Amino acid sequence: CYMCYICPDECYSLSSPPLPPPPSPEQKQNMSTILIAMLCILGAALLFLSYFTIIRFRAKLRRARNPTPGFAEDFADANRGPVPIHPIWHIRTVGLPQSAIDSISIYRYVRGEGVIEGTDCSICLNEFRENEDLRLLPKCSHAFHVPCIDEWLRSQKNCPVCRSPILSN
Known part of the structure; x- marks a missing residue:
């Protein structure tokens, strides 16, 4: 339009591509299923990581409480x-x-x-x-x-x- 300075709204609507149609209910359902699956996988990974961290922490505490036998216990015979x-x-x-x-x-x-x-x-x-x-x-x-x-x-x-x-x- 050569007179866009007069009516800029009409010129813009003529030159811009049309908007895509809104997503259908079927597409919305598909996206929500994917989103739920991703959240479940993320939750399972966080749960596994938490479990692994707790197990390592408890093992470290157990080792700290029960040290290896002392030097005196390593002697079978004082002469040997x-x-x-x-x-x-x-x-x-x-x-x-x-x-x-x-x-x-x-x-x-x-x-x-x-x-x-x-x-x-x-x-x-x-x-x-x-x-x-x-x-x-x-x-x-x-x-x-x-x-x-x-x-x-x-x-x-x-x-x-x-x-x-x-x-x-």
Whole structure:
């Protein structure tokens, strides 16, 4: 319209697209069903999250009230020291007394000497270094770093490689 400045309302109505029809009752019903379903899902998620939070909080309180057994309870025998608890299965294991561990001979590693089979410790997987002290098990002749095998023998009574007993029964 070239004279829009005279009648702006008529010009606007001529140039704008028509308004869409109002939603039918069927479309309103469909939207309300979707809205109800979304609210139910949201409510269920909030309920689950609340339940999970309460369970974690109660478990934390229970752990705080019932601490793990004290250090004094970890001694099976005053002469043998603490009884190790295996970290994976929480099984109390009993190994050799320290005097028996100390009685196992220690050899100095010399490459190519032939006293010790292999070149690495099967416990820590590090290679033996020249002039390093190794403990050689008497029955099977497997060799290990002294700290590695000593720790093992405090909780086990057999070789970590072949499972042969360390001491005769």
